[in-house]
Amino acid sequence: MVYLNVFTFPNEDMEFNFFMKIKRTCYDSFYPFKVLSRHGFERIDFEPVTILYGGNGSGKSTALNVIAEKTGINRDSIYNKSNFYMDYVNMCTMQLEDNIPKNSRIITSDDVFDYMLNIRNLNEGIDQRREKLFEEYLDAKYSHFQLKSIEDYEQLKKVNSARSKTQSRFVRSELMDNVREYSNGESAFLYFTEKIGEKGLYLLDEPENSLSPKRQIELVKFIEESAHFFGCQFIISTHSPFLLSMHGAKIYDLDENPVDVKRWTELENVRTYYEFFKRHEKEF
Structure with missing residues:
Protein backbone atom coordinates (compact mmCIF):
# COMPACT_ATOMS: atom_id res chain seq x y z
CA MET A 1 0.00 0.00 0.00
CA VAL A 2 1.23 3.53 -0.81
CA TYR A 3 -0.22 6.53 0.99
CA LEU A 4 2.65 8.99 0.48
CA ASN A 5 3.54 8.90 -3.22
CA VAL A 6 6.10 11.70 -3.76
CA PHE A 7 8.03 14.04 -1.46
CA THR A 8 10.29 16.89 -2.57
CA PHE A 9 12.94 18.84 -0.64
CA PRO A 10 14.23 22.35 -1.47
CA ASN A 11 17.06 22.40 -4.02
CA GLU A 12 20.13 24.63 -3.81
CA ASP A 13 18.50 27.47 -5.77
CA MET A 14 15.46 27.51 -3.49
CA GLU A 15 17.69 27.54 -0.42
CA PHE A 16 19.82 30.37 -1.85
CA ASN A 17 16.73 32.49 -2.54
CA PHE A 18 15.54 31.88 1.03
CA PHE A 19 18.87 33.01 2.50
CA MET A 20 18.75 36.21 0.44
CA LYS A 21 15.43 37.14 2.03
CA ILE A 22 16.51 36.86 5.64
CA LYS A 23 18.89 38.86 7.79
CA ARG A 24 22.01 36.95 8.80
CA THR A 25 22.22 38.20 12.35
CA CYS A 26 22.69 35.95 15.38
CA TYR A 27 22.37 32.53 13.71
CA ASP A 28 25.34 30.26 13.08
CA SER A 29 23.25 27.28 11.93
CA PHE A 30 20.48 27.04 9.34
CA TYR A 31 19.68 23.37 9.90
CA PRO A 32 18.10 21.51 8.10
CA PHE A 33 19.07 23.70 5.15
CA LYS A 34 22.17 22.54 3.26
CA VAL A 35 21.98 18.97 4.60
CA LEU A 36 20.12 17.19 1.80
CA SER A 37 20.81 19.63 -1.03
CA ARG A 38 24.59 19.12 -0.83
CA HIS A 39 24.11 15.66 -2.38
CA GLY A 40 21.32 16.74 -4.70
CA PHE A 41 18.62 14.92 -2.75
CA GLU A 42 15.51 16.66 -4.01
CA ARG A 43 12.81 14.04 -4.54
CA ILE A 44 11.62 10.65 -3.26
CA ASP A 45 9.21 8.45 -5.19
CA PHE A 46 7.90 5.94 -2.70
CA GLU A 47 7.11 2.23 -2.78
CA PRO A 48 5.36 0.23 -0.02
CA VAL A 49 8.83 -0.08 1.56
CA THR A 50 11.34 2.71 0.91
CA ILE A 51 14.75 2.79 2.59
CA LEU A 52 17.09 5.74 3.10
CA TYR A 53 20.64 4.42 3.38
CA GLY A 54 23.77 6.36 4.31
CA GLY A 55 26.48 6.85 6.87
CA ASN A 56 26.35 9.16 9.89
CA GLY A 57 25.71 12.72 8.77
CA SER A 58 24.28 11.69 5.41
CA GLY A 59 20.92 13.24 6.27
CA LYS A 60 18.73 10.13 6.36
CA SER A 61 17.34 10.91 9.83
CA THR A 62 16.88 14.56 8.84
CA ALA A 63 14.84 13.53 5.81
CA LEU A 64 12.73 11.17 7.90
CA ASN A 65 11.95 13.82 10.53
CA VAL A 66 11.10 16.43 7.89
CA ILE A 67 8.68 13.99 6.24
CA ALA A 68 7.13 13.24 9.63
CA GLU A 69 6.62 16.96 10.33
CA LYS A 70 5.17 17.67 6.89
CA THR A 71 2.72 14.77 7.02
CA GLY A 72 1.74 15.54 10.63
CA ILE A 73 1.92 11.92 11.77
CA ASN A 74 2.18 10.93 15.44
CA ARG A 75 5.41 10.96 17.39
CA ASP A 76 6.18 9.98 20.98
CA SER A 77 9.52 11.59 21.85
CA ILE A 78 9.94 15.35 21.61
CA TYR A 79 11.96 16.48 18.58
CA ASN A 80 14.12 19.57 19.03
CA LYS A 81 13.53 21.88 16.10
CA SER A 82 15.95 24.56 14.93
CA ASN A 83 14.99 28.19 14.27
CA PHE A 84 14.59 27.54 10.55
CA TYR A 85 13.05 24.09 10.75
CA MET A 86 9.49 25.08 9.86
CA ASP A 87 10.72 27.38 7.09
CA TYR A 88 12.38 24.35 5.54
CA VAL A 89 9.36 22.08 6.07
CA ASN A 90 7.06 24.64 4.46
CA MET A 91 9.25 24.63 1.35
CA CYS A 92 8.81 20.86 0.97
CA THR A 93 5.95 19.41 -1.05
CA MET A 94 4.21 16.05 -1.03
CA GLN A 95 1.79 14.11 -3.20
CA LEU A 96 -0.58 11.62 -1.63
CA GLU A 97 -1.92 8.48 -3.26
CA ASP A 98 -4.46 8.10 -0.46
CA ASN A 99 -5.29 9.79 2.84
CA ILE A 100 -2.70 9.08 5.53
CA PRO A 101 -4.32 6.99 8.32
CA LYS A 102 -4.56 8.53 11.78
CA ASN A 103 -2.57 5.73 13.43
CA SER A 104 0.51 6.56 11.31
CA ARG A 105 3.65 7.50 13.25
CA ILE A 106 7.40 7.96 13.28
CA ILE A 107 9.37 5.65 15.58
CA THR A 108 12.82 6.83 16.64
CA SER A 109 15.61 5.33 18.71
CA ASP A 110 14.62 7.65 21.57
CA ASP A 111 11.10 6.19 21.56
CA MET A 176 -2.31 -8.02 40.50
CA ASP A 177 -0.74 -6.79 37.25
CA ASN A 178 2.64 -8.44 37.06
CA VAL A 179 4.95 -7.47 34.24
CA ARG A 180 7.14 -9.94 32.42
CA GLU A 181 10.83 -9.07 32.58
CA TYR A 182 11.84 -8.63 28.93
CA SER A 183 15.41 -8.31 27.77
CA ASN A 184 16.31 -5.07 26.00
CA GLY A 185 16.06 -6.78 22.61
CA GLU A 186 12.69 -8.31 23.43
CA SER A 187 11.40 -4.97 24.72
CA ALA A 188 12.59 -3.14 21.59
CA PHE A 189 10.98 -5.69 19.28
CA LEU A 190 7.78 -5.59 21.34
CA TYR A 191 7.63 -1.81 20.95
CA PHE A 192 7.55 -2.10 17.14
CA THR A 193 4.89 -4.81 17.13
CA GLU A 194 2.72 -2.79 19.54
CA LYS A 195 3.01 0.53 17.71
CA ILE A 196 2.66 -0.77 14.14
CA GLY A 197 -0.93 -1.64 13.31
CA GLU A 198 -2.90 -2.23 10.14
CA LYS A 199 -3.18 0.39 7.39
CA GLY A 200 -0.69 3.03 8.43
CA LEU A 201 2.30 5.04 7.26
CA TYR A 202 5.28 4.22 9.47
CA LEU A 203 8.62 6.01 9.52
CA LEU A 204 11.34 4.01 11.29
CA ASP A 205 14.59 5.75 12.18
CA GLU A 206 17.39 3.16 12.45
CA PRO A 207 15.15 0.47 13.97
CA GLU A 208 18.12 -1.94 14.17
CA ASN A 209 19.39 -0.11 17.27
CA SER A 210 19.00 -2.33 20.37
CA LEU A 211 18.10 -5.34 18.19
CA SER A 212 20.32 -8.40 17.79
CA PRO A 213 20.81 -9.79 14.25
CA LYS A 214 18.20 -12.46 15.00
CA ARG A 215 15.69 -9.83 16.12
CA GLN A 216 16.48 -7.71 13.06
CA ILE A 217 15.60 -10.63 10.83
CA GLU A 218 12.32 -11.08 12.73
CA LEU A 219 11.60 -7.36 12.29
CA VAL A 220 12.26 -7.67 8.53
CA LYS A 221 9.67 -10.45 8.29
CA PHE A 222 7.19 -8.42 10.38
CA ILE A 223 7.63 -5.35 8.12
CA GLU A 224 7.36 -7.38 4.90
CA GLU A 225 4.15 -9.04 6.06
CA SER A 226 2.69 -5.75 7.33
CA ALA A 227 3.35 -4.11 3.96
CA HIS A 228 2.13 -7.07 1.90
CA PHE A 229 -0.93 -8.20 3.86
CA PHE A 230 -2.01 -5.37 6.19
CA GLY A 231 -1.93 -2.20 4.09
CA CYS A 232 1.12 -0.56 5.68
CA GLN A 233 3.68 1.71 4.06
CA PHE A 234 7.18 2.03 5.51
CA ILE A 235 9.92 4.62 5.11
CA ILE A 236 13.04 3.44 6.92
CA SER A 237 16.45 4.96 7.57
CA THR A 238 19.05 2.25 8.17
CA HIS A 239 22.48 0.87 7.40
CA SER A 240 21.66 -2.64 8.64
CA PRO A 241 22.34 -5.25 5.94
CA PHE A 242 19.41 -7.29 7.25
CA LEU A 243 16.91 -4.48 6.71
CA LEU A 244 18.54 -3.44 3.46
CA SER A 245 17.95 -6.95 2.09
CA MET A 246 14.19 -6.56 2.54
CA HIS A 247 12.26 -8.01 -0.39
CA GLY A 248 10.93 -5.35 -2.77
CA ALA A 249 12.42 -2.38 -0.91
CA LYS A 250 13.43 0.71 -2.89
CA ILE A 251 16.74 2.01 -1.55
CA TYR A 252 18.07 5.57 -1.85
CA ASP A 253 21.83 5.82 -1.32
CA LEU A 254 22.41 9.16 0.42
CA ASP A 255 26.19 8.67 0.31
CA GLU A 256 26.10 9.11 -3.47
CA ASN A 257 26.34 12.53 -5.10
CA PRO A 258 23.78 12.96 -6.48
CA VAL A 259 21.64 10.58 -4.43
CA ASP A 260 20.81 7.48 -6.44
CA VAL A 261 18.60 4.38 -6.19
CA LYS A 262 20.61 1.16 -5.78
CA ARG A 263 20.24 -2.54 -5.15
CA TRP A 264 21.18 -3.55 -1.61
CA THR A 265 24.11 -5.66 -2.82
CA GLU A 266 25.69 -2.54 -4.39
CA LEU A 267 25.84 -0.57 -1.16
CA GLU A 268 29.25 0.09 0.40
CA ASN A 269 28.23 -1.05 3.88
CA VAL A 270 26.89 -4.36 2.58
CA ARG A 271 29.93 -4.89 0.37
CA THR A 272 32.18 -4.39 3.40
CA TYR A 273 30.37 -7.15 5.28
CA TYR A 274 30.46 -9.40 2.24
CA GLU A 275 34.19 -8.97 1.67
CA PHE A 276 34.95 -9.52 5.36
CA PHE A 277 33.06 -12.82 5.55
CA LYS A 278 34.42 -13.87 2.18
CA ARG A 279 37.98 -13.52 3.50
CA HIS A 280 37.08 -15.70 6.50
CA GLU A 281 34.91 -18.16 4.62
CA LYS A 282 37.15 -21.16 5.40
CA GLU A 283 36.81 -20.53 9.13
CA PHE A 284 33.11 -21.33 9.11
Whole structure:
Protein backbone atom coordinates (compact mmCIF):
# COMPACT_ATOMS: atom_id res chain seq x y z
CA MET A 1 0.00 0.00 0.00
CA VAL A 2 1.23 3.53 -0.81
CA TYR A 3 -0.22 6.53 0.99
CA LEU A 4 2.65 8.99 0.48
CA ASN A 5 3.54 8.90 -3.22
CA VAL A 6 6.10 11.70 -3.76
CA PHE A 7 8.03 14.04 -1.46
CA THR A 8 10.29 16.89 -2.57
CA PHE A 9 12.94 18.84 -0.64
CA PRO A 10 14.23 22.35 -1.47
CA ASN A 11 17.06 22.40 -4.02
CA GLU A 12 20.13 24.63 -3.81
CA ASP A 13 18.50 27.47 -5.77
CA MET A 14 15.46 27.51 -3.49
CA GLU A 15 17.69 27.54 -0.42
CA PHE A 16 19.82 30.37 -1.85
CA ASN A 17 16.73 32.49 -2.54
CA PHE A 18 15.54 31.88 1.03
CA PHE A 19 18.87 33.01 2.50
CA MET A 20 18.75 36.21 0.44
CA LYS A 21 15.43 37.14 2.03
CA ILE A 22 16.51 36.86 5.64
CA LYS A 23 18.89 38.86 7.79
CA ARG A 24 22.01 36.95 8.80
CA THR A 25 22.22 38.20 12.35
CA CYS A 26 22.69 35.95 15.38
CA TYR A 27 22.37 32.53 13.71
CA ASP A 28 25.34 30.26 13.08
CA SER A 29 23.25 27.28 11.93
CA PHE A 30 20.48 27.04 9.34
CA TYR A 31 19.68 23.37 9.90
CA PRO A 32 18.10 21.51 8.10
CA PHE A 33 19.07 23.70 5.15
CA LYS A 34 22.17 22.54 3.26
CA VAL A 35 21.98 18.97 4.60
CA LEU A 36 20.12 17.19 1.80
CA SER A 37 20.81 19.63 -1.03
CA ARG A 38 24.59 19.12 -0.83
CA HIS A 39 24.11 15.66 -2.38
CA GLY A 40 21.32 16.74 -4.70
CA PHE A 41 18.62 14.92 -2.75
CA GLU A 42 15.51 16.66 -4.01
CA ARG A 43 12.81 14.04 -4.54
CA ILE A 44 11.62 10.65 -3.26
CA ASP A 45 9.21 8.45 -5.19
CA PHE A 46 7.90 5.94 -2.70
CA GLU A 47 7.11 2.23 -2.78
CA PRO A 48 5.36 0.23 -0.02
CA VAL A 49 8.83 -0.08 1.56
CA THR A 50 11.34 2.71 0.91
CA ILE A 51 14.75 2.79 2.59
CA LEU A 52 17.09 5.74 3.10
CA TYR A 53 20.64 4.42 3.38
CA GLY A 54 23.77 6.36 4.31
CA GLY A 55 26.48 6.85 6.87
CA ASN A 56 26.35 9.16 9.89
CA GLY A 57 25.71 12.72 8.77
CA SER A 58 24.28 11.69 5.41
CA GLY A 59 20.92 13.24 6.27
CA LYS A 60 18.73 10.13 6.36
CA SER A 61 17.34 10.91 9.83
CA THR A 62 16.88 14.56 8.84
CA ALA A 63 14.84 13.53 5.81
CA LEU A 64 12.73 11.17 7.90
CA ASN A 65 11.95 13.82 10.53
CA VAL A 66 11.10 16.43 7.89
CA ILE A 67 8.68 13.99 6.24
CA ALA A 68 7.13 13.24 9.63
CA GLU A 69 6.62 16.96 10.33
CA LYS A 70 5.17 17.67 6.89
CA THR A 71 2.72 14.77 7.02
CA GLY A 72 1.74 15.54 10.63
CA ILE A 73 1.92 11.92 11.77
CA ASN A 74 2.18 10.93 15.44
CA ARG A 75 5.41 10.96 17.39
CA ASP A 76 6.18 9.98 20.98
CA SER A 77 9.52 11.59 21.85
CA ILE A 78 9.94 15.35 21.61
CA TYR A 79 11.96 16.48 18.58
CA ASN A 80 14.12 19.57 19.03
CA LYS A 81 13.53 21.88 16.10
CA SER A 82 15.95 24.56 14.93
CA ASN A 83 14.99 28.19 14.27
CA PHE A 84 14.59 27.54 10.55
CA TYR A 85 13.05 24.09 10.75
CA MET A 86 9.49 25.08 9.86
CA ASP A 87 10.72 27.38 7.09
CA TYR A 88 12.38 24.35 5.54
CA VAL A 89 9.36 22.08 6.07
CA ASN A 90 7.06 24.64 4.46
CA MET A 91 9.25 24.63 1.35
CA CYS A 92 8.81 20.86 0.97
CA THR A 93 5.95 19.41 -1.05
CA MET A 94 4.21 16.05 -1.03
CA GLN A 95 1.79 14.11 -3.20
CA LEU A 96 -0.58 11.62 -1.63
CA GLU A 97 -1.92 8.48 -3.26
CA ASP A 98 -4.46 8.10 -0.46
CA ASN A 99 -5.29 9.79 2.84
CA ILE A 100 -2.70 9.08 5.53
CA PRO A 101 -4.32 6.99 8.32
CA LYS A 102 -4.56 8.53 11.78
CA ASN A 103 -2.57 5.73 13.43
CA SER A 104 0.51 6.56 11.31
CA ARG A 105 3.65 7.50 13.25
CA ILE A 106 7.40 7.96 13.28
CA ILE A 107 9.37 5.65 15.58
CA THR A 108 12.82 6.83 16.64
CA SER A 109 15.61 5.33 18.71
CA ASP A 110 14.62 7.65 21.57
CA ASP A 111 11.10 6.19 21.56
CA VAL A 112 12.40 2.63 21.82
CA PHE A 113 14.97 3.54 24.49
CA ASP A 114 12.35 5.31 26.63
CA TYR A 115 10.05 2.30 26.32
CA MET A 116 12.80 -0.12 27.41
CA LEU A 117 13.70 2.17 30.32
CA ASN A 118 10.07 2.36 31.47
CA ILE A 119 9.73 -1.43 31.45
CA ARG A 120 12.99 -1.77 33.37
CA ASN A 121 11.89 0.76 36.00
CA LEU A 122 8.48 -0.88 36.27
CA ASN A 123 10.04 -4.30 36.78
CA GLU A 124 12.41 -2.92 39.40
CA GLY A 125 9.45 -1.43 41.24
CA ILE A 126 7.61 -4.75 41.12
CA ASP A 127 10.70 -6.56 42.39
CA GLN A 128 10.84 -4.24 45.40
CA ARG A 129 7.12 -4.68 46.06
CA ARG A 130 7.51 -8.48 45.72
CA GLU A 131 10.16 -8.55 48.47
CA LYS A 132 7.86 -6.62 50.80
CA LEU A 133 5.01 -9.02 50.05
CA PHE A 134 7.17 -12.00 50.97
CA GLU A 135 7.65 -10.44 54.40
CA GLU A 136 3.94 -9.60 54.71
CA TYR A 137 3.04 -13.18 53.82
CA LEU A 138 5.21 -14.66 56.55
CA ASP A 139 4.00 -12.14 59.11
CA ALA A 140 0.34 -12.77 58.25
CA LYS A 141 0.59 -16.56 57.98
CA TYR A 142 2.24 -17.10 61.35
CA SER A 143 0.74 -14.21 63.33
CA HIS A 144 -1.62 -14.67 66.30
CA PHE A 145 -4.14 -12.24 64.93
CA GLN A 146 -7.49 -11.57 66.62
CA LEU A 147 -10.27 -9.38 65.25
CA LYS A 148 -10.92 -6.60 67.77
CA SER A 149 -12.78 -4.00 65.69
CA ILE A 150 -14.06 -3.28 62.21
CA GLU A 151 -10.79 -1.49 61.49
CA ASP A 152 -9.02 -4.85 61.70
CA TYR A 153 -11.15 -6.42 58.94
CA GLU A 154 -8.67 -5.78 56.08
CA GLN A 155 -5.87 -7.32 58.10
CA LEU A 156 -8.10 -10.33 58.83
CA LYS A 157 -8.65 -10.86 55.09
CA LYS A 158 -4.90 -10.71 54.50
CA VAL A 159 -4.25 -13.25 57.27
CA ASN A 160 -6.88 -15.63 55.90
CA SER A 161 -5.51 -15.20 52.38
CA ALA A 162 -1.96 -15.96 53.54
CA ARG A 163 -3.09 -19.06 55.45
CA SER A 164 -5.07 -20.43 52.49
CA LYS A 165 -2.47 -19.85 49.76
CA THR A 166 1.09 -20.73 48.98
CA GLN A 167 3.63 -17.91 49.13
CA SER A 168 3.85 -17.58 45.33
CA ARG A 169 0.05 -17.50 44.88
CA PHE A 170 -0.29 -14.90 47.63
CA VAL A 171 2.33 -12.63 46.06
CA ARG A 172 0.84 -12.95 42.57
CA SER A 173 -2.66 -12.12 43.82
CA GLU A 174 -1.42 -9.07 45.73
CA LEU A 175 0.67 -7.74 42.84
CA MET A 176 -2.31 -8.02 40.50
CA ASP A 177 -0.74 -6.79 37.25
CA ASN A 178 2.64 -8.44 37.06
CA VAL A 179 4.95 -7.47 34.24
CA ARG A 180 7.14 -9.94 32.42
CA GLU A 181 10.83 -9.07 32.58
CA TYR A 182 11.84 -8.63 28.93
CA SER A 183 15.41 -8.31 27.77
CA ASN A 184 16.31 -5.07 26.00
CA GLY A 185 16.06 -6.78 22.61
CA GLU A 186 12.69 -8.31 23.43
CA SER A 187 11.40 -4.97 24.72
CA ALA A 188 12.59 -3.14 21.59
CA PHE A 189 10.98 -5.69 19.28
CA LEU A 190 7.78 -5.59 21.34
CA TYR A 191 7.63 -1.81 20.95
CA PHE A 192 7.55 -2.10 17.14
CA THR A 193 4.89 -4.81 17.13
CA GLU A 194 2.72 -2.79 19.54
CA LYS A 195 3.01 0.53 17.71
CA ILE A 196 2.66 -0.77 14.14
CA GLY A 197 -0.93 -1.64 13.31
CA GLU A 198 -2.90 -2.23 10.14
CA LYS A 199 -3.18 0.39 7.39
CA GLY A 200 -0.69 3.03 8.43
CA LEU A 201 2.30 5.04 7.26
CA TYR A 202 5.28 4.22 9.47
CA LEU A 203 8.62 6.01 9.52
CA LEU A 204 11.34 4.01 11.29
CA ASP A 205 14.59 5.75 12.18
CA GLU A 206 17.39 3.16 12.45
CA PRO A 207 15.15 0.47 13.97
CA GLU A 208 18.12 -1.94 14.17
CA ASN A 209 19.39 -0.11 17.27
CA SER A 210 19.00 -2.33 20.37
CA LEU A 211 18.10 -5.34 18.19
CA SER A 212 20.32 -8.40 17.79
CA PRO A 213 20.81 -9.79 14.25
CA LYS A 214 18.20 -12.46 15.00
CA ARG A 215 15.69 -9.83 16.12
CA GLN A 216 16.48 -7.71 13.06
CA ILE A 217 15.60 -10.63 10.83
CA GLU A 218 12.32 -11.08 12.73
CA LEU A 219 11.60 -7.36 12.29
CA VAL A 220 12.26 -7.67 8.53
CA LYS A 221 9.67 -10.45 8.29
CA PHE A 222 7.19 -8.42 10.38
CA ILE A 223 7.63 -5.35 8.12
CA GLU A 224 7.36 -7.38 4.90
CA GLU A 225 4.15 -9.04 6.06
CA SER A 226 2.69 -5.75 7.33
CA ALA A 227 3.35 -4.11 3.96
CA HIS A 228 2.13 -7.07 1.90
CA PHE A 229 -0.93 -8.20 3.86
CA PHE A 230 -2.01 -5.37 6.19
CA GLY A 231 -1.93 -2.20 4.09
CA CYS A 232 1.12 -0.56 5.68
CA GLN A 233 3.68 1.71 4.06
CA PHE A 234 7.18 2.03 5.51
CA ILE A 235 9.92 4.62 5.11
CA ILE A 236 13.04 3.44 6.92
CA SER A 237 16.45 4.96 7.57
CA THR A 238 19.05 2.25 8.17
CA HIS A 239 22.48 0.87 7.40
CA SER A 240 21.66 -2.64 8.64
CA PRO A 241 22.34 -5.25 5.94
CA PHE A 242 19.41 -7.29 7.25
CA LEU A 243 16.91 -4.48 6.71
CA LEU A 244 18.54 -3.44 3.46
CA SER A 245 17.95 -6.95 2.09
CA MET A 246 14.19 -6.56 2.54
CA HIS A 247 12.26 -8.01 -0.39
CA GLY A 248 10.93 -5.35 -2.77
CA ALA A 249 12.42 -2.38 -0.91
CA LYS A 250 13.43 0.71 -2.89
CA ILE A 251 16.74 2.01 -1.55
CA TYR A 252 18.07 5.57 -1.85
CA ASP A 253 21.83 5.82 -1.32
CA LEU A 254 22.41 9.16 0.42
CA ASP A 255 26.19 8.67 0.31
CA GLU A 256 26.10 9.11 -3.47
CA ASN A 257 26.34 12.53 -5.10
CA PRO A 258 23.78 12.96 -6.48
CA VAL A 259 21.64 10.58 -4.43
CA ASP A 260 20.81 7.48 -6.44
CA VAL A 261 18.60 4.38 -6.19
CA LYS A 262 20.61 1.16 -5.78
CA ARG A 263 20.24 -2.54 -5.15
CA TRP A 264 21.18 -3.55 -1.61
CA THR A 265 24.11 -5.66 -2.82
CA GLU A 266 25.69 -2.54 -4.39
CA LEU A 267 25.84 -0.57 -1.16
CA GLU A 268 29.25 0.09 0.40
CA ASN A 269 28.23 -1.05 3.88
CA VAL A 270 26.89 -4.36 2.58
CA ARG A 271 29.93 -4.89 0.37
CA THR A 272 32.18 -4.39 3.40
CA TYR A 273 30.37 -7.15 5.28
CA TYR A 274 30.46 -9.40 2.24
CA GLU A 275 34.19 -8.97 1.67
CA PHE A 276 34.95 -9.52 5.36
CA PHE A 277 33.06 -12.82 5.55
CA LYS A 278 34.42 -13.87 2.18
CA ARG A 279 37.98 -13.52 3.50
CA HIS A 280 37.08 -15.70 6.50
CA GLU A 281 34.91 -18.16 4.62
CA LYS A 282 37.15 -21.16 5.40
CA GLU A 283 36.81 -20.53 9.13
CA PHE A 284 33.11 -21.33 9.11
